[in-house]
Amino acid sequence: MLSTLLTAASLLLVPTLAVFADEAWNVDYHFALLGAPKEETSFFHQPNPSSRASLIYTLSEQHALGAVNPRDGSLVWRQLLSSDGIAYRNSFLRAGEGQDVVISGVGHEVAAWSAADGRLVWSLSTEGPLEDVEILELSDGKETAGAKDAIALSSGANPTVQRIDGASGAVKWQFIIDGSDAPYQLSASSTQIFAILIHKTILGYVKLRVVVLDRVTGHKVDEYSLSSENELSTTENIVSVGANSASPMIAWTDSLYTTLKVNVVGMKSMQSFDIASHDDSPIEHVKVHAPYHVNSLSHFLVHYQTATSHWADVFHINLKNGKVEKAYSLPKLAGRGAFSTSTSDANVYFTRVTRDEITTVSSASHGVLGRWPLNTFGVVAGIGEQVEPIHAASEVSVKGDTVSAIRTTILLSTGDWVMLRDGKGIWNRPEMLASTMVVTFALPADAAALVQQLEVEAHSNPVAAYAHRVQRHLADLQRLPSIIVSLPQQIVKGFLGTSADDLTASDTFGFRQVIVCATREGRLVALDAGSPDKIVWNVNVADLQPGQSWEPYLASRIAGVVEVSSRAGAGIQYNATNGQPLAERLPVVPEGPQVPSSQVVLYTVHDGTLEASYNRTPAWAFTPMHGERLIDMVPRPVNDPVASIGKVLGDRRVLYKYLDSNIALLVTAQDSMGTANIYVLSTVSGAIIYSNVHTGVDLTIPIASIMSENWFAYSFTNEASDEASKGHQLVVGELFESLVPDDRGMMGATTNFSGMQTATEPFVLTQTYQIPEVISKLAVTRTRQGITSRQLLAVLPDSNGIVGIPYGAVDPRRPVNRDPTKDEQAEGLVRYTAVLEFDPKWFLNHQREIVGVKNVFTSPALIESTSLVFAYGLDIFGTRLSPSFSFDILGKDFNKLQMLATVAALAVATFIVAPLVMRKQVDQRWRFL
């Protein structure tokens, strides 16, 4: 009976699945992120030389190049310069004065981008990795006005200096530097180009070698070494190499930061300055802040930072005689400080950002031109955590002797990138989320309490459950006064149709789950899936030193509690609602429901081999064949509820699913042969229950795989060959206990089985679909009880989107080479077509561009129809999905007003008609015939 209804219902469901227009910008959310901006590649710049309006340009640590509107923090344009996730050591971003292009250098590629819209103007590949990119400013007057040329220094086998034409990207000249010294940086003056190289002495010290080149011809003019003696042990002690004639100096310190040595580029002499020690803690780093514009005064600021305080000295360079002299000092202040340099005509201004104020001074004198107190940066941080500025970039507008307005972007220690205008927060970009590594969903603590209560009621006898429920409701009565107070407001909201998303305290649908992200910087950041615009909490958990990394593992085994561990084992638990660490440690249990009767097999990937242990003894190992490497291993999710153990056919017979909790999908690749091997493994016995080989696979393109319920899916790209053209394929396989309907396979109706003793093999149906583009990651929707049909979520890196493919569209049981029979039609199966086009309606991101997604995490909501989706990587994207439509919740299209009007009209009609009917009935009684 039920099955027929379900079949009938499923027929209704199949035709279209789409993002509805009224949901499009409401249920989904998106942060278009860049990643943490780097100090030297973040600046204000006018995209159009004729206008005063400037944008903020940045090249982030994730190698995302973008322009941000300083007014509201929105992204104007963005280019991802390293799509494959390779972290390059160096990245450069330069903007010439009065230029409408910005020039980036990442890896082996120098590229010029239109500053206004981010279009590529030209790009050039260098032989070796780039060491520096600079722009040659027009100061000799010989060059024509227009695009300024760029110079690039690359290392590798033949360290080269190249001058690149600013308009076309062609190489004007190149000079190959002889010797084995490592190229370090470039500096340009009005007539010459200086290539600074690192020469390693026999004693292990570092010497600076300067090669002087002619600007126009590229010929070597001179070469000399700086006698840094034995002070420089590593390049880390080189504080700064000025880029152009605004800051023509090389500065370094000794390893203990006691003296600062400055050499004016082009001179062989150097000057040394003692670094005064202001407090007991040692200096952590020294930074030089110098103006970039050529025609500004050659003044620079040296910033000294200790663990507890910071101060700075300002130096002036006399370009005539090459003398550097200290002008003044900025006093010591507690905490970290950030300095930024801005120019106005020839004047140079230094802006200092500390915990509690912003001050601006001129480079010429120490008088404070502007001071703005800071109460707060307006970001969420851990309790007791001091938010510190890491680095800043400023734009000042000067009227007379005072700074009339200042705009400062600051990267904070919390990872937020904020904009302050005259000391007031304007916007805040949560750039720390761009480095999210792992994610988990957790119920808020209050919702978790309700879920626990419901669990108690579900698992006790009816009488006790009833008593418990009555008690719970009595306890709930205590909240009645507050509810009554808020009732009118709620009713009004209900009328206006905003009730689905309002921030009421209780969340009966489970949409307002806490999403906890662990970032690469060792922080835990929590978002509310119901109101994702703001960060709920943000705590530092790992306390990583620079250069350190961690491999976090997040889980929420107990509702309302998030556990983070860096390795498998005991972790620290946090309250999901407020991010407070929990005092008592709860025992660490393997993920998922603990079945006391079952024995636990633990398996892990170790050196490309899958190793399992049972009772602490090795049970089995899966070693890929010689020459094969393990690409991916996807176990079936531990908590993967399945509502129906069989598939109901059109004639109401049943095809039983092969449901084994202990299966995993393995993908291995053999690079020499270009083959990809797919295995489905029983993770208890280690037996291979299904395997497949694909030849001619392009292994440079990611192979995405997923396993859920009784089916698996993977996608790969096959290379062009004689038989087939290059194309992307999606393979879906479904495991059945038997292909004969109404047959439960070998084991029949036994209620339990041991994977070690009985070996069963599933019957596997697979189907291959040709898809239009690469899938970099696959995920699947998850719902609370597994009744709702599934949707396969595929990340499309080429079109910057995520597509939700209904499982029915890729069902391996679609009839091949014939039309479906009536029974198959009743099941919703359509004729197999080899090409699977991604229906535009399947795109979850609709108009949004989701860049750099690495993974998609799904979690069930409290209502069965809905699954929460969270994609992360560079961008953050989240939405709610109802693969079988929202059958258990009223949608936005439900017109409450119309319903109420109908009820009211009916009530009025009843009141009017009732006396009429009464009279008529009485009359009828009195009539004889």
Next chain:
Amino acid sequence: MALTLSAPPPRWLEDLSSGPVTTKTKQSFPDPLGYQVASRQQKSSSNKTVAHPRKQPTADEMDTLKLKKAWELALAPAKQLPMNAIGMYMTGNSLQIFSIMMVFMLFKGPIQAVLNIQNTFQRLETDTNRQQMLAVKAAFVGCNLLALALGIWKVNGMGLLPTTRSDWLAWESAREPLERAYFVPT
């Protein structure tokens, strides 16, 4: 007051006392059967001998008659069967409000009839034909069962009978694995 006394009696009183006026000037068509005008009755009764009242049937005849009637009643549901069957066939096997209502009526009718079987045959049952009536009742029940069978056939056609494996799928549970394997990330 004097005026009212002298007034003629009301019309209805006249009508009641005088009876219908039979003006038989030219009667071209006969009276309907069994219609007797009082005056004519008197006339005919004076003319002819007293008309014999219909002869009362004997008890035996009465029994036979009642039995005949009973059989008629008993077989009535069977006569409706073909029409019902056609109706059911025409409505199709889809689940719609009309077909559901018709199926409901199809079930309600026979069941109610069987429950009211005593009432139905009470008038026709006598002490003497009780034996024969048993057969009649059996036939009545049988005919209703046929109608019921038609209903069941229809319900089966609509797929509402739990006769297939899929209908019991919800009561089947997945096999519990004795071991659980957990992936431990390194």
